[in-house]
Amino acid sequence: MELQFKSSDSDRLEQKKEMMPKEKKAHKASMEDMEEKLELLMQKQIDHEFENARLYLAMAIWCQTNGYTETAKFFSGHALEERKHGMDFINSLIVMEMPVRQPITKEMKGDYENLEEVLVDAVDREVMTSIMIGKLHKCAIMQGSLLSRVTEEYIEEQYEEEQLFKSILNLFKLHKNKDSLASFESQIGQLTERTGKYMIGKLPDGLHV
Ligand SMILES: [Fe+2]
Ligand SMILES: [Fe+2]
Numbered sequence: 523m524e525l526q527f528k529s530s531d532s533d534r535l536e537q538k539k540e541m542m543p544k545e546k547k548a549h550k551a552s553m554e555d556m557e558e559k560l561e562l563l564m565q566k567q568i569d570h571e572f573e574n575a576r577l578y579l580a581m582a583i584w585c586q587t588n589g590y591t592e593t594a595k596f597f598s599g600h601a602l603e604e605r606k607h608g609m610d611f612i613n614s615l616i617v618m619e620m621p622v623r624q625p626i627t628k629e630m631k632g633d634y635e636n637l638e639e640v641l642v643d644a645v646d647r648e649v650m651t652s653i654m655i656g657k658l659h660k661c662a663i664m665q666g667s668l669l670s671r672v673t674e675e676y677i678e679e680q681y682e683e684e685q686l687f688k689s690i691l692n693l694f695k696l697h698k699n700k701d702s703l704a705s706f707e708s709q710i711g712q713l714t715e716r717t718g719k720y721m722i723g724k725l726p727d728g729l730h731v
Pocket of ligand 1: 571574603604607651
């Protein structure tokens with residue numbers, strides 16, 4: 523994501539000039555509150571993206587150790603994507619000269635009853651991510667922050683991801699009913715092979731078991 527910002531808020535500046543001192547003070551305080559809120563939401567989003575990465579890696583490990591090797595590749599590839607999202611937000615804060623700290627992540631769930639539970643949890647997580655990015659985008663717009671250009675782009679990407687995860691769950695349900703998980707695995711495999719980006723299932727050079 524290339525970050526290019528242009529300042530063009532002359533209308534807002536004109537409005538500010540016309541304000542009475544008391545109003546001006548209140549306006550300044552509320553702008554500072556909004557700025558703090560935006561910083562907080564950005565940092566929360568960064569933590570969340572890195573937690574997504576941890577969660578999908580945990581899911582990949584569960585899938586790999588339970589025989590769903592193609593689904594494992596999908597999740598380990600998506601863990602990389604989530605890390606990239608987190609990094610994009612970190613870089614945006616750096617470019618904007620806003621405060622940024624290292625991400626804080628908690629241990630994520632790694633034990634599942636079955637593959638369906640993994641996929642349902644993953645959809646829930648994507649839905650949660652969409653809600654969070656929606657709030658962040660709204661806050662960036664209200665503050666008139668140039669960060670809204672980044673969040674707007676990311677909203678579209680997030681919508682696509684949520685739809686992708688939902689369609690994978692639907693595909694699973696279709697195959698579960700037909701008792702043909704091998705076919706589900708093969709279709710997930712085709713999806714992952716197109717990108718070639720995954721960590722699990724790639725052995726280090728010289729290691730053959
Ligand atoms: Fe993400
Ligand atoms: Fe995602």
